[in-house]
Amino acid sequence: MTHLAGSSRLLRAMNESAALSHLLERGKLTRAELRDLTGLSKPTISEAVRRLTEAGLVVVVGHVSAGPGPNAEVYAANPDAAYGVALSVRDTVMTGTPALAGAVCDVSGAVRARLEAPVDFRAVDPVDAVCGFVEQLRERSGMSGDTAGYLQIGVAGAYDPHTGTVHHVDVPGWNRPGLIARIEERVGTRVGVDNDVNLAAIAERRRGAARGAEGFALLWFGEGLGLAIDLGGTLLRGARGGAGEIGYMPLYSADGVGDADLQGLVGGRAVLALAASHGLSGRTPAEVVTAATAGPRGAPFLAALADRIAVGLVAVVAVLDPPLVVLGGEVAQAGGAALRDAVIMAMRATPSLETAVEITSVPDDAVLLGALDSALLTVRDGLLASLRG
DSSP: OHHHHHHHHHHHHHHHHHHHHHHHHHOOEEHHHHHHHHOOOHHHHHHHHHHHHHTTSEEEEEEEOOSSSSOEEEEEEOGGGEEEEEEEEEOOTTTSSOEEEEEEEETTSOEEEEEEEEOOTTTSOHHHHHHHHHHHHHHHHTOOTTSEEEEEEEESSEEETTTTEEESOOSTTTTOTTHHHHHHHHHTSEEEEEEHHHHHHHHHHHHSTTTTOSOEEEEEESSSEEEEEEETTEEOOOTTSOTTOGGGOEEEOTTSOEEEEHHHHHSHHHHHHHHHHTTOOOSSHHHHHHHHTTSGGGHHHHHHHHHHHHHHHHHHHHHHOOSEEEEEHHHHHHHHHHHHHHHHHHHTTSTTSOOEEEEOOOOSOHHHHHHHHHHHHHHHHHHHHHHHO
């Protein structure tokens, strides 16, 4: 009898999970629509919806005419059942103090609050800064700290999940051992950490130029460099989270002595120096690239920059042979189609290495959006897992 009871509970959980999964994916549905989608009988889907409603996971959001008889109720996942928080830790050494950018979405995916603020991590402990920032986001969003949630942090570095430590990060205090565990303890919810370019790639696949791509590489150009490798929707992070730290790729002089790396060739400071040599000025790499696209005077600079970008792009194509490379980051966004075309022209010097090249089409903060997408997926999976026990 115990075995039968356990099987019955498992079956109910599977039915509830199936119904909730469709509501999370599609939004508003009637019981008849849920019945068609799940293949469950009318009494079974009615019971599943009843249990989900009583558990506070599903709510009635309206009614539609169903012919003779009473109108059919329309259901949706309760948006307040869980929330996701996205946090982007930005190293803005060229424009001033590092910053935190964040957003909160409910389980429907609706953004409930968004915030950005400068933070001096030399004077403020990262744990205090993050926890205070998350609390502000919660207050603005109206989400309770008691509600199931998840915090996804994006950082310009490599997160090693085995040690819980962020490596290759320039923001003060963020490479401290035990930092992420302390943040998780203080913020009171689960915390995930990922490289910022990996998160941008999630946004690029869902919202940008990589939609529908079999796989792609996102080559990121901003103050720093980065690479995300998407293999059919799965990101390659490496054994210690360091896959894609392409800025450290060494470049050598003719006599074999190492004299630079890719960051030194096409990182933010290198872009500013190259622009100055072409008579262009600006506070940030994005500013000088924007100025270069404004008229023919900037064409020689864009060609020279494209030649440098091609050095990194050739390495990516030679090793990965991706069907698509997306150029992202502030520099790529500023350069737009003009920079893309210049890079394609520069790549023709190596005709044996071919790939499609596109500029990011995510107009907003790709790192923050990707972190929000990741947090939303995690909280939804958590709700479904809670039903399965």
